[in-house]
Amino acid sequence: MTSILMTAGTVGGIGLVCGVALALAARFLAVKEDPRIAAVTELLPGANCGGCGYAGCADYARAIVVDGAAINLCAPGGQETLDRLAAYLGQEAEAGEKKVALVLCGGDAGKAPRRYAYNGVADCAAAHAVAGGDKICAYGCLGYGSCARVCPTGAIAIRDGLAVVDPALCISCGACVKACPRNLIQLVPVSQDVHVLCSSNDKGPVVKKACSVGCIGCRLCVKLGGDAFEMDGFLAHRRYHESLDEETGDKAVDKCPGHCIVRRSLRS
Amino acid sequence: MREYLLIVIGAVLVNNFVLTRFLGICPFLGVSRKLGTALGMCGAVIFVMTSASAVTWVVQHKVLIPLGLGYLQTIAFILVIASFVQLVDIAMKKSAPKLHGSLGIFLPLITTNCAVLGVSVLNIQLQYSFGKALLFGFSASLGFALALIIFTGLRERIDRAHPPRAFQGVAIALITAGLLSLAFMGFAGLVQP
Amino acid sequence: MKTIRAPYRVRGGVHPVYRKDRTREKTIVDLPPPALLRVSMAQHLGAPARPVVKKGDAVARGQVIGEPSGFISAAVHAPASGAVKAVDNERTPAGGAAPAVQIEPDGEDRWIEGLEGLSDWARADAKTIVGKVAAAGIAGMGGAGFPTHVKLSPPPDKPIDTLILNGAECEPYLTADHRLMIEHASGIVQGLEIVRHVLGAGAVRVAIEDNKPEAIAAMEQALAGVAGDVALVILETGYPQGAEKQQIYAITGREVPSAGLPMDVGCLVENVGTALSVRDAVLAGRPLTERVTTVTGTPVRAPGNVRARLGTPYADLLAACGGGEAFAKIVAGGPMMGLAQPGLDATTTKTASGLLFLAPGEIATYSSMPCIGCGRCIVACPMLLMPAELSQFLEAEDYEGAEGLNVMDCIECGCCSFSCPAHRPLVQHMKQGKAHVMLKRRAAKK
Numbered sequence: 001m002t003s004i005l006m007t008a009g010t011v012g013g014i015g016l017v018c019g020v021a022l023a024l025a026a027r028f029l030a031v032k033e034d035p036r037i038a039a040v041t042e043l044l045p046g047a048n049c050g051g052c053g054y055a056g057c058a059d060y061a062r063a064i065v066v067d068g069a070a071i072n073l074c075a076p077g078g079q080e081t082l083d084r085l086a087a088y089l090g091q092e093a094e095a096g097e098k099k100v101a102l103v104l105c106g107g108d109a110g111k112a113p114r115r116y117a118y119n120g121v122a123d124c125a126a127a128h129a130v131a132g133g134d135k136i137c138a139y140g141c142l143g144y145g146s147c148a149r150v151c152p153t154g155a156i157a158i159r160d161g162l163a164v165v166d167p168a169l170c171i172s173c174g175a176c177v178k179a180c181p182r183n184l185i186q187l188v189p190v191s192q193d194v195h196v197l198c199s200s201n202d203k204g205p206v207v208k209k210a211c212s213v214g215c216i217g218c219r220l221c222v223k224l225g226g227d228a229f230e231m232d233g234f235l236a237h238r239r240y241h242e243s244l245d246e247e248t249g250d251k252a253v254d255k256c257p258g259h260c261i262v263r264r265s266l267r268s
Numbered sequence: 269m270r271e272y273l274l275i276v277i278g279a280v281l282v283n284n285f286v287l288t289r290f291l292g293i294c295p296f297l298g299v300s301r302k303l304g305t306a307l308g309m310c311g312a313v314i315f316v317m318t319s320a321s322a323v324t325w326v327v328q329h330k331v332l333i334p335l336g337l338g339y340l341q342t343i344a345f346i347l348v349i350a351s352f353v354q355l356v357d358i359a360m361k362k363s364a365p366k367l368h369g370s371l372g373i374f375l376p377l378i379t380t381n382c383a384v385l386g387v388s389v390l391n392i393q394l395q396y397s398f399g400k401a402l403l404f405g406f407s408a409s410l411g412f413a414l415a416l417i418i419f420t421g422l423r424e425r426i427d428r429a430h431p432p433r434a435f436q437g438v439a440i441a442l443i444t445a446g447l448l449s450l451a452f453m454g455f456a457g458l459v460q461p
Numbered sequence: 462m463k464t465i466r467a468p469y470r471v472r473g474g475v476h477p478v479y480r481k482d483r484t485r486e487k488t489i490v491d492l493p494p495p496a497l498l499r500v501s502m503a504q505h506l507g508a509p510a511r512p513v514v515k516k517g518d519a520v521a522r523g524q525v526i527g528e529p530s531g532f533i534s535a536a537v538h539a540p541a542s543g544a545v546k547a548v549d550n551e552r553t554p555a556g557g558a559a560p561a562v563q564i565e566p567d568g569e570d571r572w573i574e575g576l577e578g579l580s581d582w583a584r585a586d587a588k589t590i591v592g593k594v595a596a597a598g599i600a601g602m603g604g605a606g607f608p609t610h611v612k613l614s615p616p617p618d619k620p621i622d623t624l625i626l627n628g629a630e631c632e633p634y635l636t637a638d639h640r641l642m643i644e645h646a647s648g649i650v651q652g653l654e655i656v657r658h659v660l661g662a663g664a665v666r667v668a669i670e671d672n673k674p675e676a677i678a679a680m681e682q683a684l685a686g687v688a689g690d691v692a693l694v695i696l697e698t699g700y701p702q703g704a705e706k707q708q709i710y711a712i713t714g715r716e717v718p719s720a721g722l723p724m725d726v727g728c729l730v731e732n733v734g735t736a737l738s739v740r741d742a743v744l745a746g747r748p749l750t751e752r753v754t755t756v757t758g759t760p761v762r763a764p765g766n767v768r769a770r771l772g773t774p775y776a777d778l779l780a781a782c783g784g785g786e787a788f789a790k791i792v793a794g795g796p797m798m799g800l801a802q803p804g805l806d807a808t809t810t811k812t813a814s815g816l817l818f819l820a821p822g823e824i825a826t827y828s829s830m831p832c833i834g835c836g837r838c839i840v841a842c843p844m845l846l847m848p849a850e851l852s853q854f855l856e857a858e859d860y861e862g863a864e865g866l867n868v869m870d871c872i873e874c875g876c877c878s879f880s881c882p883a884h885r886p887l888v889q890h891m892k893q894g895k896a897h898v899m900l901k902r903r904a905a906k907k
Contacts, residue, residue: 006335007337010332010335010337010344011340011343011344011347014347015347018347018350018351019351021351021355022355022358025354025358029358029359029361030358030362031361031362115803116801116803117826119826119827120886120889121886121889121890121893123893125893125896126889126893129556129892129893129896130556130801130889131554131555131800131801131802132552132555132556133556134803138552425853427857428853428854428856429831429832429853
């Protein structure tokens with residue numbers, strides 16, 4: 001009996017001493033941290049993709065609680081996360097639509113030929129720096145995969161020298177947008193399916209020599225589609241926040257002389 | 269004097285805790301990717317191993333043995349070591365929050381780390397005096413630090429290289445650790461009995 | 462005036478096969494202006510000039526068609542008299558885009574009125590002379606294209622005691638400077654004396670590689686009457702003897718500090734072509750409108766050294782040398798540091814020292830392998846860097862680590878790529894690394 005008491009007493013005694021020491025340490029060396037940071041971290045998806053612009057979900061949570069950062073910066077979290085954050089923090093949840101990345105270029109090997117044989121580092125920024133890139137088109141996708149390499153979900157594939165995003169895998173973190181040295185990738189609302197797949201601001205005759213699906217700057221889409229399209233120099237842009245009905249969209253796709261306006265669904 | 273020198277050389281080179289005794293492999297593999305983090309871990313381990321050696325020696329010789337409770341060694345030692353690591357965790361969070369962030373999960377891993385318990389138990393097994401126990405604990409942690417720093421340097425280079433697909437990641441790291449261990453075998457026989 | 466051998470050896474470097482025999486004996490041929498000149502506004506380091514003419518304007522040779530647009534910028538002048546056909550963006554030899562003034566020469570080749578020289582330059586002050594150099598739009602003709610008037614105005618706390626004239630021309634195939642020294646030695650020396658007067662430099666050193674004995678003889682003769690501490694230094698032939706930091710070391714033993722400039726060690730290096738242009742600008746008031754380019758390579762039928770107007774299309778240069786066919790690669794410049802061209806559309810600029818054509822059997826395409834750690838690049842690097850380490854950091858996109866290993870000191874000479882048995886694209890890595898570091902520094906400044 002005594003031995004059991006001795007044992008229990010000794011171990012308990014050591015435990016007590018350690019416990020007191022730790023309690024004191026926790027008291028005097030405590031770091032004040034807002035408990036809300038941990039709670040908000042829990043509400044975020046935990047992908048740590050950096051799409052919000054902060055170094056991971058915990059960092060974004062800290063920014064939200066301490067710096068008052070906007071709560072709608074988490075693209076992978078989408079509307080669900082936004083609603084939960086708004087509910088927890090007592091803020092308004094703005095409606096936002098899911099977006100996916102789209103490469104605004106249609107010039108694969110068959111459509112946009114190369115002008116020299118590039119023998120160097122297989123990286124788009126590197127290729128762009130050598131005599132302005134190995135495509136005749138000075139604006140188009142070089143297809144060396146810099147975007148595909150940074151995509152955290154492997155959503156980008158290089159087909160025939162052209163980068164293509166799979167909308168089903170895209171979490172719209174925006175890493176590819178930053179990686180492309182020619183700024184070809186845009187985050188597009190998922191409900192839109194008429195797109196201008198060209199980023200060349202060259203004049204029509206120059207584009208015709210460079211690519212068979214390039215925008216020649218004829219402005220026909222603006223005439224047909226009104227506010228849904230706009231011209232920037234010699235390049236047409238789709239204004240995604242303006243609506244485009246099915247009929248007009250079909251007309252634009254059919255009539256575009258450059259064959260650069262396409263109907264492609266971004267839904268998964 | 270000679271005895272103390274032998275303890276140091278023995279713990280650091282001949283019977284290196286990581287590379288010869290294979291204790292403390294967890295933080296060795298986990299924290300060896302960046303030199304800054306590795307150095308932080310070295311500091312933490314040196315502090316924990318040295319102080320744990322001292323306190324566990326005192327607990328063994330002044331509490332357990334006089335009370336005839338030698339069989340409580342393991343549990344008592346774990347209690348002490350766990351508390352020490354928790355103390356380091358709290359102190360580091362206050363004084364060096366960035367390091368605390370980058371060490372992350374690996375700091376409490378020193379608790380379940382066999383190296384710390386190993387050195388405490390070895391002190392008793394080798395029947396060291398308090399002074400020698402303290403020195404042994406300190407030298408063992410220096411040996412850990414040496415191995416960790418060398419390995420981090422290697423690992424930083426490996427991370428920039430292109431091993432074949434099957435070897436990438438932990439695989440090549442473990443092979444390298446094995447080769448490093450093989451290299452340290454060269455110290456065997458350095459300390460003549 | 463004395464002739465000495467370089468007292469110090471350049472560290473690192475390589476010894477490529479020079480192949481200068483095809484053009485070293487060819488006298489410089491003056492080319493008349495082509496059917497259409499396309500004069501780029503980006504002919505120098507720094508901000509491109511701003512065009513000040515428009516379509517339809519009539520211009521005379523030497524008329525200003527582009528004004529400097531910043532502190533480091535230079536003026537551009539019409540290389541021939543004629544009519545401006547267009548002012549449009551064009552691709553530069555480096556691949557970027559810059560405005561270019563298209564001029565259709567009228568055949569008269571009339572110089573603009575009122576060009577005045579400064580015959581009494583020895584009594585003029587430095588500012589006046591530098592003003593004339595600036596008005597002439599002179600930029601470093603050795604290849605860097607740094608605006609000369611800026612180079613000749615070092616800050617007062619960086620006095621220049623040694624002026625070095627660079628006649629090394631270390632790039633294989635190129636012989637333009639070599640011919641300039643043989644045919645215009647006295648003009649070059651006049652330019653040298655003017656520059657010495659502007660800088661107030663005590664010592665003058667003319668550097669020529671020992672593979673150019675005729676040039677050495679010609680310059681020795683021209684320098685004979687020059688007063689002061691003047692010496693002709695014969696450099697051991699090697700690449701990159703013509704790189705200014707290496708040349709300063711070989712002649713003076715002084716090392717330009719990391720991230721520093723030659724003026725930090727009291728030196729200034731000018732190319733022989735630039736010196737000649739300075740003389741034309743100061744003595745005759747004539748702006749820079751033409752330069753000598755070596756057109757060479759086995760596919761070229763009649764290789765030679767041609768003096769063409771700035772803005773001459775490369776196609777015209779080739780045609781003037783008998784044309785050529787079946788070339789696999791076109792290089793603007795020399796084979797070590799030149800820029801590969803996708804076609805013959807680009808035009809000559811102030812820095813167009815050579816146009817090299819390589820036959821299919823003379824080039825090779827490689828797929829690069831991982832670094833084998835042989836260290837040949839480390840031995841070859843003239844800036845004492847570690848290209849092997851650097852390229853590993855840059856492949857892993859660790860630009861901070863690369864900055865720590867002094868990637869910004871890389872002069873992109875190509876000695877490392879030249880030596881690499883694994884055929885790694887080392888210079889391309891360095892260029893990418895430097896671009897990233899520059900971007901980061903610029904972003905940090907904001």
